[in-house]
Amino acid sequence: MSNATELVPCYGDSVLPEGHPHREQAEHAYREGFLLGAREASQWLRPDIEVIEFLEEQRQIARDNARVERDDAEWYTPGHEVLAAQLRGRHHALAFVEQAWFNPNADQRDFAVEVERWLTRVERWAAEPIGFDHPTDPPRPDDDWDEPPEPEPASQTKKPGNLKWLRTGTKPILAVAKNPEPDEFPIQSLRELVMRYPHLRPPVVHGLLREGETLNVIASPKVGKSWLVSDLALAVATGRPWLDLFPCEQGRVLLIDNELHKETSASRIPKVMEARDITLAECGDRIDIVNLRGKLKDIFGLGPCFSRIEPGRYKLVVIDAFYRAMPRDTDENDNGTMAQVYNVLDAYAAKLQCAFVLIHHSTKGNQSGKAVTDVGAGAGAQSRAADTHLVLRPHEEPGVAVLDAAVRSWPPIEPKCLRWSFPVWTVEDALDPADLKSEKPRRKPKPAPQPEPAKSTKPEWTVASFVAAFVTETPAMTARIVHRATEADVPEPLAKKLLKQAEAAGHVHRWKFGANQPVQFATRPQPEDE
Numbered sequence: 239m240s241n242a243t244e245l246v247p248c249y250g251d252s253v254l255p256e257g258h259p260h261r262e263q264a265e266h267a268y269r270e271g272f273l274l275g276a277r278e279a280s281q282w283l284r285p286d287i288e289v290i291e292f293l294e295e296q297r298q299i300a301r302d303n304a305r306v307e308r309d310d311a312e313w314y315t316p317g318h319e320v321l322a323a324q325l326r327g328r329h330h331a332l333a334f335v336e337q338a339w340f341n342p343n344a345d346q347r348d349f350a351v352e353v354e355r356w357l358t359r360v361e362r363w364a365a366e367p368i369g370f371d372h373p374t375d376p377p378r379p380d381d382d383w384d385e386p387p388e389p390e391p392a393s394q395t396k397k398p399g400n401l402k403w404l405r406t407g408t409k410p411i412l413a414v415a416k417n418p419e420p421d422e423f424p425i426q427s428l429r430e431l432v433m434r435y436p437h438l439r440p441p442v443v444h445g446l447l448r449e450g451e452t453l454n455v456i457a458s459p460k461v462g463k464s465w466l467v468s469d470l471a472l473a474v475a476t477g478r479p480w481l482d483l484f485p486c487e488q489g490r491v492l493l494i495d496n497e498l499h500k501e502t503s504a505s506r507i508p509k510v511m512e513a514r515d516i517t518l519a520e521c522g523d524r525i526d527i528v529n530l531r532g533k534l535k536d537i538f539g540l541g542p543c544f545s546r547i548e549p550g551r552y553k554l555v556v557i558d559a560f561y562r563a564m565p566r567d568t569d570e571n572d573n574g575t576m577a578q579v580y581n582v583l584d585a586y587a588a589k590l591q592c593a594f595v596l597i598h599h600s601t602k603g604n605q606s607g608k609a610v611t612d613v614g615a616g617a618g619a620q621s622r623a624a625d626t627h628l629v630l631r632p633h634e635e636p637g638v639a640v641l642d643a644a645v646r647s648w649p650p651i652e653p654k655c656l657r658w659s660f661p662v663w664t665v666e667d668a669l670d671p672a673d674l675k676s677e678k679p680r681r682k683p684k685p686a687p688q689p690e691p692a693k694s695t696k697p698e699w700t701v702a703s704f705v706a707a708f709v710t711e712t713p714a715m716t717a718r719i720v721h722r723a724t725e726a727d728v729p730e731p732l733a734k735k736l737l738k739q740a741e742a743a744g745h746v747h748r749w750k751f752g753a754n755q756p757v758q759f760a761t762r763p764q765p766e767d768e
Contacts, residue, residue: 244315244316245306245308245313245314245315245316246313246314246315246316247311247312247313247314248314249301249304249305249314249318249322250264250314250318250319250322250323251297251301251319251322251323251326252326252752253265253373253752254319256370258319259316260316260317260319260320261370262368263319263320264319264320264322264323265323265368265370266368267320267321267323267324267327268323268324268326268327269327269363269364269368269376270324270327270364271323271324271325271326271327271328271329271331272327272328272330272331272360272364272376273327273331273360273361273364274327274328274331275293275327275328275329275330275331275332276331276335276356276357276360276361277357278328278331278332278541278542279331279332279335279353280353280354280357281538281541282335282353282538283350283538283565284339284565284566285332285335285336285339285717286332286538286539286542287336287717287721288535288539289332289542290329290332290333290336293325293328293329293332294329296325297322297325297326297329300318300321300322300325301318301322303318304318304322327376330376330755330756331360331376333715333717333756334376334378334379334756335353335356335379336715336717337378337380337715337716337717337756337757338352338353338378338379338380338383339717340716340717340720340730340734341380341383342734342738343380343383344380344383347383352379352380353379356377356378356379359377360376360377363376363377438647439451439647440487441487442474442486442487442489442553442554442592442593443470443473443474443480443484443485443486443487443593444484444485444486444487445483445484445485445645445648445649445651446484446626446628446643446645446648446651447593447595447625447626448593448625448647449553449587449591449592449593450584450587450588450591450592450593451587451593451594451625451626451646451647452580452583452584452587452593452594452595452596452623452624452625452626453593453594453595453596453624453625453626453627453628454560454596454598454614454620454621454624454626454627454628455467455595455596455597455598455628455630456598456599456600456613456614456627456628456629456630457599457600457629457630457631457639458599458600458630458632459599461630461639462630462639462658462663463558463597463599463630464497464498464506464558464559464597465506465510465661465662465663466630466663467556467558467595467597468493468506468507468510469481469510469514469662469663470486470554470556470595471491471493471507471525471554471556472507472510472511472514472516472521472525473486474486474487474488474489474491474553474554475488475489475490475491475520475521475524475525476488476516476520476521476524478514478516481641481654481656481663481664481665482665483654483665487553488524488553489524489552489553489554490524490525490526490551490552490553490554491524491525491526491552491553491554491555491556492526492527492528492547492552492554492555492556492592493525493526493527493528493556493558494528494530494540494555494556494557494558494563495527495528495529495530495531495558496529496530496531496534496535496557496558496559496562496563497531497558497559497562498529498531499529499531500527500529503527503529506661507525507527509661510661510662513661513662514662526552534562534563535563536563536564536565536566537563537564537565537579537582537583538565538582540563540586541582541586544586544589544590545589547590549589549590549591550590550591550592551590552590552592553592553593554592554593554594554595555586555587555590555592555593555594555595556594556595556597557594557595557596557597558597559597559598559599560596560597560598561598561599564579565579570620573618573619574619576619576620576623577619577623580619580620580623580624581623583596596624598614598620599614600613600614600629610627610629610642610643610644611627611644613627613629613631614627614629621644625645625646625647626643626644626645626646626648627643627644628641628642628643629641629642629643630656631674631675632674632675633655633669633671633673633674633675634673634674634675634676635655635666635669635673637657637658638655638656638657638658638666638669639655639656639658639663640653640654640655640656640671640674641653641654641655641656642654642671652671653671653672654671655667655669655670655671699728699732699736700736701736701739701740701743701745702745704723704728704733704736704737704740705736705740705745705746705761707722707723707726708722708723708726708728708733709737709740709745709746709759709760709761710760710761711760711761711762712760713749713758713759713760713764714758714759714760715756715757715758715759716734716737716756716757716758716759719733719737719759720733720734720737723736737759741759745761746759746760746761747759747760747761747762747763747764748764749764750764
């Protein structure tokens, strides 16, 4: 335990006063944390409230860890100011982006472009010499948003991160690319390429999948895709051949399940283990499961989670189901959008040094007349962007499906018949894979009479009812108040408008905690001593 003379009486989670022994070190840490947060926020398509709240918790945990109870008083360990400053900087950067998202002028801005420009300013600011005589505050994304945006050249188009696209769901168009850095567009001769990469990437599932690649598993709903991929996860975890067809390299598996409850996962996988004669001792510590039902994260929201996983820990990462990991308002039928999503997955696979498996559904109707790459709901870019596109289609024999796949880095595979025998699929060599089930056209049923639309029961929101429902005496940031409102089905633009009107009418009051702190609102005025 530290001596009382070594402890400090105050927790330093703000700009430190002149003469403080850790003042310059804490300022460096703040800038490092702010730059880290800015780079993380530049990957967002929308603010991640959970990450911001997580950082708020981390700041409180750091304070609790530094606290020492002594003589009925609170003291703090010396040097805690550095970690506090780094966490504060990262939190501020993410909160500034969140606040800019709810700026009334945001709809007139290309949010992705503005954040990219802001990141450039942050990098310059973080590299500036520290001068306490003339300190400079970190830049904000919306510093100059009071002025109308500069008109874009006629040839320039919007990026997928455009704020208006994210809010309205209109189709995004890829932007004209900026001049790439040398490492973003590496040119090398054929000789250099062949000499540097004499071998293909290591296999994960022989014949289907390699490290850094993505595999789509496509079938109709409720056919047994998840059972099939659970079998694949067990095959990789134990190093056994999958379906007795595809040898697997042994390694850890991460199963991200956003459809099943934990209890269902705990019941399902052991059933497959029993059918395959696999014991818990063989695979229990080689498969990790994350159940996200009720707390979904989209592809971009998974980024901060993946950043905490060391490269090489997993050989295979499964996302079940892919449609539940799609960003909100994303059009899965837009090729440009889906190419961007798979580009993000490629980056995750490269960072984690693993392969990805995505479980997705096919379109409605008969699939027998389609090519393998045409099976699957959404844009054709999904099958082209993936390295392996594996499909299950019904066979004319009941209870049998035909497995086929289009592969990129392997020789073409021969389709195989699989028979469903709960809870696993087994190869059925006696049947011909060419005998796919064909469906006769059915007479179109007469449409049922449409009932009259019910009258809306949504409340009419006024300034007074808005304040009573979502603003309290405890100060909260704009983003928090709007988030509460949208959770109650209040449209985001209306929530911002009502909050602005409430402030103008004196129903809510603005609270300020310093130049580097986000503005907050409460139903009572801010005391002069706070």
